[in-house]
Amino acid sequence: MTLPHRDPPWVFRTYSGHTSARASNELYRLNLTKGQTGLSIAFDLPTQTGYDSDHPLARGEVGKVGVPICHLEDMQALFEGIPxxxxxxxxxxxxxxxxxxxxYVAAAERQGADPxxxxxxxxxxxxxxxxxxxxxxxxxxxxxxxxxxxxxxxxxxxxxxxxxxxxxxxxxxxxxxxxxxxxxxxxxxxxxxxxxxxxxxxxxxxxxxxxxxxxxxxxxxxxxxxxxxxxxxxxxxxxxxxxxxxxxxxxxxxxxxxxxxxxxxxxxxxxxxxxxxxxxxxxxxxxxxxxxxxxxxxxxxxxxxxxxxxxxxxxxxxxxxxxxxxxxxxxxxxxxxxxxxxxxxxxxxxxxxxxxxxxxxxxxxxxxxxxxxxxxxxxxxxxxxxxxxxxxxxxxxxxxxxxxxxxxxxxxxxGAHSILRIDESAERDQVEHLRAFRGRRHDADVQAALASLRDALASGQNVMPPSIRAAHAGVTTGEWAGVFRSLYGEYRAPTGVAVSVAPAADEALTGLREQIRRLGERLGRPPKMLIGKPGLDGHSNGAEQIAVRARDVGMEVVYEGIRLTPGEIVSSARDEGVHVIGLSILSGSHGVLVVDVLEGLRKAGLERIPVVVGGIIPEDDAAKLRAAGVARVYTPKDFDLNAIFGEIAQLVAESAAA
Amino acid sequence: MRRDRDAVPEALNLLDDRRPGQREAALALLDALESKISRSEAKPSGAVLRDAPRIGLTGAPGSGKSTLLDALVRALRKRNETVGIVAVDPSSRVSGGALLGDRARVRAGAGDRGVFLRSMAARERLGGLADATWPSVAVLAAVFDRVFVETVGVGQSEAEVAGLVDTLVFVAQPGAGDVLQFMKAGILEHPDVFAVNKADLGAVAERTASELQAALAMSARDATGWQRPVLLVSARDGRGIGELVAVLDAHRAHLVASGALAERRKRARSSFALDALERRYGTFGIERLGGREAVRARLLAEPEGGGNAFGLGLAREIEAALGKSR
Structure with missing residues (x-):
């Protein structure tokens, strides 16, 4: 049978990467044998935001949404056996x-490939x-x-x-x-x-x-x-x-x-x-x-x-x-x-x-x-x-x-078997490997490479050539990004929530607003809610929607945005005098970060403030979080935001009465 | 009275509490505070509380107030000064709720106990302030080395904030035609310092600064003899931040030397007490004592630290008068 002429197919990819360079390499090789024709690398959040795996902000995030890549050896391991x-x-x-x-270029050069x-x-x-x-x-x-x-x-x-x-x-x-x-x-x-x-x-x-x-x-x-x-x-x-x-x-x-x-x-x-x-x-x-x-x-x-x-x-x-x-x-x-x-x-x-x-x-x-x-x-x-x-x-x-x-x-x-679990030891192993790597490299080479990167930045030269040299010299992801951070500082993007317009009343909202108003009378002031995202996950759409709705039901909302440490969340809750805390996490790092927040609240004597958590959280994890003291866990199936705020108002009322 | 940082959040919660019993307690707290405040410029010790400079920051949305405040806080922390901040945002007319936010950019203080930030909703009030703003500032001024009030401005709020702080900084955004808008809105009368932000934009910022300079030429000196400066600053590259801090210090020194500081403080305190009385007893109640100006005059005449600066005594009188008229 003669087949008619066909266009060549598009490139088949799967967005993937997790745990470590080695584990991801195995996955990539497996996917290629199954007929995938290209690779799509998912990096973990510390790598994406320029932190080494042992940075305090990386806690709980290493190897979660992608692969951690701190230096050349990680990159080489990621593509071992893949020309x-x-x-x-x-x-x-x-x-x-x-x-x-x-x-990537340095790893290719080590394989003998021409860029x-x-x-x-x-x-x-x-x-x-x-x-x-x-x-x-x-x-x-x-x-x-x-x-x-x-x-x-x-x-x-x-x-x-x-x-x-x-x-x-x-x-x-x-x-x-x-x-x-x-x-x-x-x-x-x-x-x-x-x-x-x-x-x-x-x-x-x-x-x-x-x-x-x-x-x-x-x-x-x-x-x-x-x-x-x-x-x-x-x-x-x-x-x-x-x-x-x-x-x-x-x-x-x-x-x-x-x-x-x-x-x-x-x-x-x-x-x-x-x-x-x-x-x-x-x-x-x-x-x-x-x-x-x-x-x-x-x-x-x-x-x-x-x-x-x-x-x-x-x-x-x-x-x-x-x-x-x-x-x-x-x-x-x-x-x-x-x-x-x-x-x-x-x-x-x-x-x-x-x-x-x-x-x-x-x-x-x-x-x-x-x-x-x-x-x-x-x-x-x-x-x-x-x-x-x-x-x-x-x-x-x-x-x-x-x-x-x-x-x-x-x-x-x-139940728990229908998704992939990242081994919690992945972070510890990655940090150990990173520290061993730092110990092996030539410090003078690293310092020289960072200095020439700084020079290129200051003089307006293209940063790519000195970055490739830095990769070969053993510079780490955190060190490379650190050069830029020291020059340009951290940046916080505007959130866009403060300017969004409140909706005209609908019936569900009207009832809820009345409930919140009465709650405010009992509290002596309108209920105040802190909404923030601990960790490095930057997907703020969900948190922003919650913040907007909290305002629309009549709460006063402190929206703190992304990339908060648990310590920042605790001190903000105290200084701002909030009645309830809402945390949003999509990166799978909820286990560590939420527990850190609860622990911090206890130490600050603020354990009476209820904490609710939203995100992609498997049910057995949700059960653990509730056992640790989280008042409510919301997942994507909870689409009725008014119902969520009805519950939150109830929680605040209970904690005020206690 | 505890005057450490740990006591501040609870104190601010109390000052914001509208239940009658809590209101009384809040006024008593303020009276107690007033009686312990040092009036001298020397660093206080023992049971005496300091009374830090109070600085207002207003400007249109997008003028970069938060980012500028962030840069100021960084500069002050480098000098080892502690900073308290009250940030006010408008409330939704529809829901009564508020998004207090996008303060995320005041990041210098994250995890630093030398920085305190409380955000507030303006609630029913127009004009960029909340009922609890003045008393909260008073508490922060007893604990931190410098206090800032940040609020969205344009028009009415400049006058309101000017009545509450020692020094009002207006943050202007570079751009053609703005100065005329400022003049129309009557903004130019109130600020003590003008900071044209985003100086890194170059010519356009310089043009705005010179237009402001020209517009101020007629009224460059205010009633206290202060020459109102126009500064070019950039939160982005740090330009002019040092000068701005120096100008804030200079204005403070000027207020002390000219005796205007005590006068401003007294006016602000009396205005707060008058508003509080009026919120509680209404226009009708205030009229029992002869109306707003009569009550204001009596509040101004109260001796500092006499335990009655916040109108607790007047409240009793109103209650008595209202009781009789019923």
Whole structure:
């Protein structure tokens, strides 16, 4: 049987990494034998934010949401037996992207590979970190400089490398509508390209090549027809912007190239088996239209709202891609939607609205200005609030969550065994290895390498070459980031919650407000709540929604934002005189951090203040937290925020009466 | 009375408590505080409490007040000064709730016991202050070396905050046309110091500073003889922060030397006591004693530390008068 001609499939990836370089290496090799065609590295939060595994802020976070990489030996162990010269590696790394790429290059050089042959992607998009993901480390300006250093360096030294993935993925996770996703991604790309264009070391004639290396990273939600149109609209817009603004004549360099991770936000904890259907449909949105098809795809696992996926869960998601690309006839046809008036009209609508919003951002000084004045953040919080309200009110149907909730017992969920557990000894082992490594290296080499990095920064030289030398010399992730921190300080992005507008009264709110008002009379002042995120997890969307709703029910909310130590939370609770504390954790580090907060409260004599915790927390962990003194644990299945605040008001009343 | 840092949070909770019994206790606490405060500039010792400089920081949203305050706190901590901060945010008219926040940027003090931050909702009040702001500042001033009040301004709040602090700093954001807006809003009358933030922006900040300078030319000196300075500062690169601290010190010295400090303090305290009486007994109650200005005059005449500076005695009189009229 002769098969018809097929397009080559997109790159199959799975976002993965955990525990240690060695454990992750085993997983990668296993995934490659199963037919994965590229790697997608998940780093742990200390690595992403520039801390060594033994830094106080790293406590509880090492090896949790990804692999810890502190130095060259970790990077070498991660790719042992994987020839980097022939691999395609995507690294989800942003604030410290220049450093992780330097380690990657150094590891490849140790394997004998020429950097010119390296293919893959560094995410390297800092703007969306301020808006959504929260793993920034430095202020916007030096961050933008780091990004453009990496781009300027790789365009010549690593011509097959995608130096940046402009991410609209995380904007959708933060609540962005398709129009906002398109507009802010384009504004973000413009901010980056403008910064690169302004560099003296990037000659005018090199700019089209730079434009040709810019790639995107998109989200694909469950409204897959609209998502398909979104991808087409972005392709057309990018073509126009690169021609008009940057004068790129070569059409191949104007191509809109993008990778995708489909939506995690819409995956449910209740009836989690339904997620596999959602994932399939979302994958269709970014593959059906040949002219706007993704270049690489990674699918989440069905159980991500429960905890970390196991190898089998990831395999199932990989098989979806393989069936879609290799078994169906999808890749045998040209574009199915050219000439469709319905699709054309929808694409035109999205483009027009997105351009309008993009121009608004450009008029206020571009994406960086719209981060600093919190404009984009505020718009995202508004959209997210509207979306969650629609789910609460049932206007937006989520099967198994707010409708059709009747279910037989799931054959897939078997309590504690249906997710991956990170061995708590992983952190201790990693710290031991790190300290041994520090003891082995030549201190003089390390100091010299750090000094030349400092010099490059001060003199405006590109930081990539001295970073690669530093990688070879044995500099650690924390030391590298420390050079930048000492120069630029820590940065806190605006949260965008304070400016969001309160809703007009609805009935559920009115009753709740009355309950809170009466509680305030009993307390002598309105109930005051501290909301914060301990640890390094920067996904603040959930905490922000809780903060906004707390305000809307009539509480006074101290929103402390991300990256707090347990000690800071305790002293803030005391100084601010709060009645209740809400902690949000998504990184799986709840075991350590929440217990530290409870312990700190006890030491400060504040144990009467009830603590509630929200996040992705498996039930048996929740039971442990309750046993340790947590008053309530909320997980993604608790979508009714008014019900949550009814309980919180009750808790405050009980603690005041005690 | 405990005057260590550990007692501050509970004291502030009490001052914010609207239950009648707690209100009385709060006023008694303030009276006791007033009687122990040192009026001299020397560092107090023994049972005498210090009375730290009180500085207000206002400016439009986005002018960078929090970031500037963060830079100031860092600079003061380097000099080993302790700092108390009250940050006020508006309450929602609809829900009565409030998001006190985005203070996350005042980070210098995280984990540092030399820095204290209490955020407050303005609740029913317009004008950038809460009922509990003044008494909270009074408590903080007895414990910390310097106290700041940060609040969103533009218009009304400058006047209100000026009535509460020793030194009012207006934080201006560089930008064309702003100065005219400031003048329209009547903002320029109140501040003692103008800080044009984001000096790192260069020419645009300098232009705003010189426009401000020109606008102030007619009224550069206030009634106490203070020459109101316009400074260029940058929280981002630290420019002008040292000068700003020096100006704050100079204004404090000027207030002491000119005798204006005692006068300001007395006015602020009396205003608070008057508002508290009015909240409790209403306009009708105040009129039993001859109206607001008459009550204010009596409060101003109370001797400091006499145990009656906060109107506890007047409250009894009002109650008696109200009792008779019923």
């Amino acid at each position: 980097l010269g022939r691999m395609n590696t995507s690294m989800t790394i942003n604030a410290t992207a220049a450093w992780l790429l330097a380690l 010119k042959t390296l293919a893959g992607t560094t995410q390297n998009d800092i703007i969306k970190e301020y808006l959504s993901r929260g793993t920034y480390a430095f202020p916007p300006e030096p961050s933008l400089r780091l990004i453009s250093d990496l781009i300027a360096y790789s365009v010549d030294a690593m011509p097959k490398w995608n130096p940046i993935n402009i991410c609209s993925y995380h904007l959708q996770e933060a609540g962005a509508t398709p129009v906002q996703e398109i507009a802010y991604a384009m504004a973000n790309a413009i901010a980056v390209l403008d910064a690169v264009r302004a560099r003296p070391d990037v000659p005018k004639q090199a700019l089209p090549r730079v434009v040709g290396r810019i790639s995107f990273f998109l989200n694909a939600g469950i409204r897959f027809v609209e998502e398909l149109c979104k991808c087409r609209a972005m392709g057309e817009l990018w073509d126009e912007i690169t021609r008009e603004r940057y004068g790129v004549e070569d059409a191949t360099l104007r191509r809109f190239r993008y990778g995708v991770q489909v939506n995690s936000l819409g995956l449910t904890e209740s009836q989690p088996e339904n997620n596999i259907i959602r994932i399939v449909l979302e994958a269709l949105g970014v593959t059906l239209s040949r002219d706007a098809r993704c270049r690489a795809l990674q699918l989440p696992a069905w159980n991500e709202a429960l905890g970390l996926p196991r190898p089998w869960d990831q395999q199932w998601s990989l098989r979806i891609q393989q069936v879609l690309a290799l078994e169906t006839d999808l890749l045998e046809y040209g574009d199915l939607f050219n000439g469709s008036p319905v699709v054309a009209a929808k694409v035109a609508d999205l483009k027009r609205a997105a351009r309008e919003e993009m121009e608004r951002v450009l008029a206020m000084g571009g994406a960086v200005a719209a981060v600093e004045n919190a404009y984009m953040k505020r718009r995202l919080v508004e959209s997210q609030t509207a979306r969650l309200r629609a789910i609460e009110h049932g206007e937006l149907q989520v099967i198994g969550l707010n409708c059709f909730t009747e279910t037989a017992a799931s054959a897939l969920v078997e």
